[in-house]
Amino acid sequence: MGRKLLTENINVPGIQSLSVYRQQGGYETLKKALGMTSDAIVEEVKKSGLRGRGGAGFPTGMKWSFLAKPEGVPRHLVCNADESEPGTFKDRYMMERIPHLLIEGMAIGSFALGAHSSYIYIRGEMMYVFHILQRAIDEAYEAGLLGKNIMGSGYDFDLYVHCGAGAYICGEETALIESLEGKRGNPRIKPPFPAIKGLWERPTVVNNVESIMAVVPIIKMGGDEYAKIGIGKSTGTKLISACGHINKPGVYEIELGVPVEEFIYSDEYCGGIRNGKELKAVVAGGSSVPVLPKDLILKLANGEPRLMSYESLSEGGFATGTMLGSGGFIVMDEDTSIVKNLWTFTRFYHHESCGQCSPCREGTGWMEKLLHKILDGHGTLSDVDLLWEIQSKIEGKTICPLGDAAAWPVASAIRHFRHEFEEYVKNPQNIKKDHHYYRVNNISPEFA
Amino acid sequence: MSADKEIKFSDDAYALVQKIIKRYPEGKQKSALIPVLHVAQAEFNGWLSAPVMDYVASLLNITSIEVYEVASFYTMFNLKPVGKCVIEVCRTGPCWLMGAEDLVKYLEKKLDIKEGQTTADGMFTLKTAECLASCGTAPMMQIGEKYHENLTLNKVDQILDECRATVIEPISHWSKKEIKA
Amino acid sequence: MPKVTIDGHSIEVPEGTTILQAARMIGGDIVPPAMCYYSKLKTSGGYCRTCIVKVTKGSEKDPRPMPKPVASCRTTVMDGMEVQNTTAPDLLDARKGVVEFLLINHPLDCPICDQAGECHLQDLSYQHGLAKSRYEFKRREFEKIDIGDKIKLHMTRCILCYRCVKVADQVCDSRVHGVINRGDVAEISTYIEKALDSDFSGNVIDVCPVGALTDRTFRFKSRVWFTKPVDAHRNCTKCCGKTVLWMSGDDVLRVSARKDKYGEVEDWICNECRFEKKSASDWTIEGPRHIDRTSVISANHYEKKKALKIDVSNQSKIEERAHNPK
Numbered sequence: 001m002g003r004k005l006l007t008e009n010i011n012v013p014g015i016q017s018l019s020v021y022r023q024q025g026g027y028e029t030l031k032k033a034l035g036m037t038s039d040a041i042v043e044e045v046k047k048s049g050l051r052g053r054g055g056a057g058f059p060t061g062m063k064w065s066f067l068a069k070p071e072g073v074p075r076h077l078v079c080n081a082d083e084s085e086p087g088t089f090k091d092r093y094m095m096e097r098i099p100h101l102l103i104e105g106m107a108i109g110s111f112a113l114g115a116h117s118s119y120i121y122i123r124g125e126m127m128y129v130f131h132i133l134q135r136a137i138d139e140a141y142e143a144g145l146l147g148k149n150i151m152g153s154g155y156d157f158d159l160y161v162h163c164g165a166g167a168y169i170c171g172e173e174t175a176l177i178e179s180l181e182g183k184r185g186n187p188r189i190k191p192p193f194p195a196i197k198g199l200w201e202r203p204t205v206v207n208n209v210e211s212i213m214a215v216v217p218i219i220k221m222g223g224d225e226y227a228k229i230g231i232g233k234s235t236g237t238k239l240i241s242a243c244g245h246i247n248k249p250g251v252y253e254i255e256l257g258v259p260v261e262e263f264i265y266s267d268e269y270c271g272g273i274r275n276g277k278e279l280k281a282v283v284a285g286g287s288s289v290p291v292l293p294k295d296l297i298l299k300l301a302n303g304e305p306r307l308m309s310y311e312s313l314s315e316g317g318f319a320t321g322t323m324l325g326s327g328g329f330i331v332m333d334e335d336t337s338i339v340k341n342l343w344t345f346t347r348f349y350h351h352e353s354c355g356q357c358s359p360c361r362e363g364t365g366w367m368e369k370l371l372h373k374i375l376d377g378h379g380t381l382s383d384v385d386l387l388w389e390i391q392s393k394i395e396g397k398t399i400c401p402l403g404d405a406a407a408w409p410v411a412s413a414i415r416h417f418r419h420e421f422e423e424y425v426k427n428p429q430n431i432k433k434d435h436h437y438y439r440v441n442n443i444s445p446e447f448a
Numbered sequence: 449m450s451a452d453k454e455i456k457f458s459d460d461a462y463a464l465v466q467k468i469i470k471r472y473p474e475g476k477q478k479s480a481l482i483p484v485l486h487v488a489q490a491e492f493n494g495w496l497s498a499p500v501m502d503y504v505a506s507l508l509n510i511t512s513i514e515v516y517e518v519a520s521f522y523t524m525f526n527l528k529p530v531g532k533c534v535i536e537v538c539r540t541g542p543c544w545l546m547g548a549e550d551l552v553k554y555l556e557k558k559l560d561i562k563e564g565q566t567t568a569d570g571m572f573t574l575k576t577a578e579c580l581a582s583c584g585t586a587p588m589m590q591i592g593e594k595y596h597e598n599l600t601l602n603k604v605d606q607i608l609d610e611c612r613a614t615v616i617e618p619i620s621h622w623s624k625k626e627i628k629a
Numbered sequence: 630m631p632k633v634t635i636d637g638h639s640i641e642v643p644e645g646t647t648i649l650q651a652a653r654m655i656g657g658d659i660v661p662p663a664m665c666y667y668s669k670l671k672t673s674g675g676y677c678r679t680c681i682v683k684v685t686k687g688s689e690k691d692p693r694p695m696p697k698p699v700a701s702c703r704t705t706v707m708d709g710m711e712v713q714n715t716t717a718p719d720l721l722d723a724r725k726g727v728v729e730f731l732l733i734n735h736p737l738d739c740p741i742c743d744q745a746g747e748c749h750l751q752d753l754s755y756q757h758g759l760a761k762s763r764y765e766f767k768r769r770e771f772e773k774i775d776i777g778d779k780i781k782l783h784m785t786r787c788i789l790c791y792r793c794v795k796v797a798d799q800v801c802d803s804r805v806h807g808v809i810n811r812g813d814v815a816e817i818s819t820y821i822e823k824a825l826d827s828d829f830s831g832n833v834i835d836v837c838p839v840g841a842l843t844d845r846t847f848r849f850k851s852r853v854w855f856t857k858p859v860d861a862h863r864n865c866t867k868c869c870g871k872t873v874l875w876m877s878g879d880d881v882l883r884v885s886a887r888k889d890k891y892g893e894v895e896d897w898i899c900n901e902c903r904f905e906k907k908s909a910s911d912w913t914i915e916g917p918r919h920i921d922r923t924s925v926i927s928a929n930h931y932e933k934k935k936a937l938k939i940d941v942s943n944q945s946k947i948e949e950r951a952h953n954p955k
Contacts, residue, residue: 074473083581084578084579084581085579086540086541086542086578086579086583087541087542087579087583088581088583089581089582089583089584089585091581092581092582093584117473123581124482124486124522124524125524125577125580125581125590126581127486127593127622128593128594128595131593131626160471162471162479162482162483163482163483163486164482164522165482165485165486165522165523165524165525166522166523166524166525166577167521167522167523168578168579179482180479181476181478181479182478182479182480182481182482182508182510182514182518183478183514183517183518184517184518184521185521185522200473200476241583241584242584243542243545243583243584243586244542244545244546244583245545249583249584249585249586250584251584283541287540287541287579328542328583330541330542330545330583332545336545340544341541341544341545344539344540344541344544345540345541347539347540348540348541348578348579351578352578354521
């Protein structure tokens with residue numbers, strides 16, 4: 001069993017409440033942090049090797065140290081709780097079950113950054129979680145853990161929850177800031193970066209929920225100790241959201257470095273492929289990252305086992321590798337149509353494109369239409385080539401990473417499953433209705 | 449909503465709006481726009497008419513076009529009237545892998561409407577949504593604030609019956625109950 | 630002052646200059662095309678991606694190349710930076726892709742579009758486009774809207790450059806239009822029927838790079854290349870009063886601001902000058918307007934009529950090639 005740093009107490013009854021959270025040692029780390037200097041906290045986070053858990057994997061300590069600190073200008077820590085990457089549901093799971101861990105992390109982080117008011121930006125659809133967080137914040141205020149002079153330290157800190165209203169793009173940090181300013185979620189053109197000019201043109205750090213939560217055990221145990229967990233530059237634990245055709249979907253906290261094969265097949269984690277089927281493919285880090293066929297997700301190109309870590313998953317580049325991303329682990333069994341699954345992803349990016357820059361605005365819709373044509377049995381081989389060409393013309397040409405996120409799934413599906421596209425094109429009569437999509441459990445015969 | 453009826457928040461909602469505005473620094477009240485639109489949608493029958501948006505603009509001291517731009521960007525804001533229960537079925541990859549497409553078809557047949565439509569009795573609006581971060585409990589749908597997860601067709605039947613039986617607090621993700629609290 | 634090299638041409642520029650501005654200072658073919666950037670409008674640019682360039686050397690201090698093409702209109706020059714535009718085939722290919730994206734939903738209704746002849750998208754597609762569209766699906770359509778009695782909005786032609794939104798924010802006293810909806814159904818709109826009635830709202834017509842916003846007082850009056858542009862001025866209490874009159878005989882068909890070779894206005898003009906002063910007697914005519922722009926309208930250099938010269942030797946070469954294809 002791997003060590004659990006974030007989910008250790010997740011099953012303690014009543015852990016949602018402040019009293020139970022405190023009984024389990026909650027807010028003791030905040031107390032410790034308030035006795036440290038802010039630089040010392042940043043230093044511990046740097047030493048821990050913690051990398052941004054939202055998807056990009058940028059070292060959190062380094063991000064914190066880039067924050068501009070001009071005299072007399074307030075600065076902010078903003079928590080990115082806009083979790084919307086298909087396949088990812090860890091942040092919702094955590095905030096719903098143990099909201100005070102996030103609040104404690106926000107207080108520590110804000111103290112380290114010298115921020116006196118901070119915001120949690122939660123996606124609007126999770127309104128019920130918004131209310132859970134709001135109640136937890138209210139409790140924390142009443143207990144003197146937030147507000148003026150928290151825990152008698154002399155540090156004033158206000159924490160607010162802000163809700164979005166349905167836009168994947170607001171998970172991009174500058175779009176999130178725009179949205180928090182009451183505007184359309186259009187990503188900003190960088191520079192300036194948020195660390196210099198972010199929320200209301202003030203220096204701002206935006207961190208994912210899990211990154212902020214991870215700060216609590218890091219300060220508790222010390223950065224060096226945290227860095228001992230994991231493998232190489234992938235330190236600590238990571239929450240993996242596992243879904244798709246597995247026996248045990250759910251959120252798993254793993255020590256980075258667990259072999260992918262173990263993660264999929266062991267009973268401690270996914271428990272193998274459901275209904276006794278064979279594994280076909282995995283999208284390992286949320287819908288944006290390249291899909292890999294069974295042989296490449298389980299093993300590297302050289303035959304060594306692939307591990308659940310930033311480095312091992314991206315080993316081989318996009319030719320044979322993928323990315324850890326947000327840890328949204330989507331498993332597909334042998335019956336899955338890669339083309340149709342890809343179409344749902346492409347439809348997603350088309351739907352979520354903000355429309356600001358032309359390659360993404362126009363290209364995502366074009367790809368969706370082409371995929372639909374192929375699925376309908378009207379595709380040609382040149383459509384597959386055109387699809388490849390369109391994704392290459394989007395990738396790297398857009399304002400924000402949504403363009404890349406839309407391009408990579410298409411590129412990887414064609415790269416590894418071109419034969420499947422060709423099958424749709426060459427033998428449209430073979431496109432079986434039920435090969436297209438999955439049946440809901442216990443479906444009545446009328447719909448089967 | 450009749451055209452001549454004055455558009456005005458209830459006292460509870462107005463108090464909540466003032467509380468929300470205070471979360472942001474002086475002069476940055478535009479930041480309250482999205483949360484206030486949620487409250488407005490809950491207050492005014494689950495959708496945002498142009499007069500409602502103009503009212504929100506006046507409360508926040510911003511122009512109407514700033515509100516239209518924002519309201520039309522985010523999928524949760526309904527710019528047309530909706531039924532009492534808005535059913536949003538997640539359709540993205542992970543839910544599709546678990547049968548979301550069946551679920552939509554089933555609901556379409558059962559409610560005798562197409563996706564995006566409202567039943568004749570004004571009870572249900574059926575929508576599809578992009579990933580709602582519930583992939584491990586797929587397939588799923590959201591009604592109001594509530595997530596209904598690990599759905600089977602039997603469960604769907606039950607949920608629809610419950611919706612019909614209870615007078616669902618309107619339609620919006622932000623329920624009236626929460627406004628009063 | 631930082632020094633930048635673009636396609637082999639070096640120039641020293643003031644701190645904070647963008648690559649595009651530096652390229653315009655050098656001038657000539659190396660200037661990247663721009664559809665959304667507008668030097669007179671703050672925060673413009675970055676959206677259309679036509680001005681992308683390849684940065685092969687970041688700066689003297691950090692010589693690493695930039696990993697992706699960058700929008701030259703929004704990227705500031707660093708000392709020692711080296712940039713490729715026309716000399717990088719992969720970059721030109723990428724730009725071709727951008728142009729294709731801009732065109733897939735464009736109606737290509739140039740034969741009935743008032744902007745034809747002075748349209749930047751038309752020029753761009755001649756220079757960088759494919760001869761044939763690879764897009765086979767139904768193109769996006771919107772209703773034509775009158776936003777007030779003087780301006781027509783053909784959203785179908787719009788490329789979402791945001792220039793008209795920025796004009797309303799920065800030049801007019803209020804803004805009633807904006808971008809609503811999102812993704813590929815985003816549109817310029819007033820949402821509910823409203824007129825753009827600010828004194829300077831007509832400038833949205835001049836900044837529009839395509840035929841999405843056109844002058845209703847000029848609508849279908851003439852193809853622009855059949856008109857004669859003259860510089861003119863009048864004493865105006867609201868604006869500079871310096872305009873171009875687009876004339877046919879003694880009739881003033883259209884009044885616009887004066888534009889430079891990048892199609893940018895030299896000075897904003899008011900609606901009174903633009904829409905109300907349609908008689909030659911309202912104006913002091915200065916003389917023919919020189920159009921310094923690579924476009925159909927500059928073919929009409931009537932101010933210096935040149936004798937039509939036919940290069941016979943070249944003509945025979947072409948015929949020879951036609952008869953003896955390899």
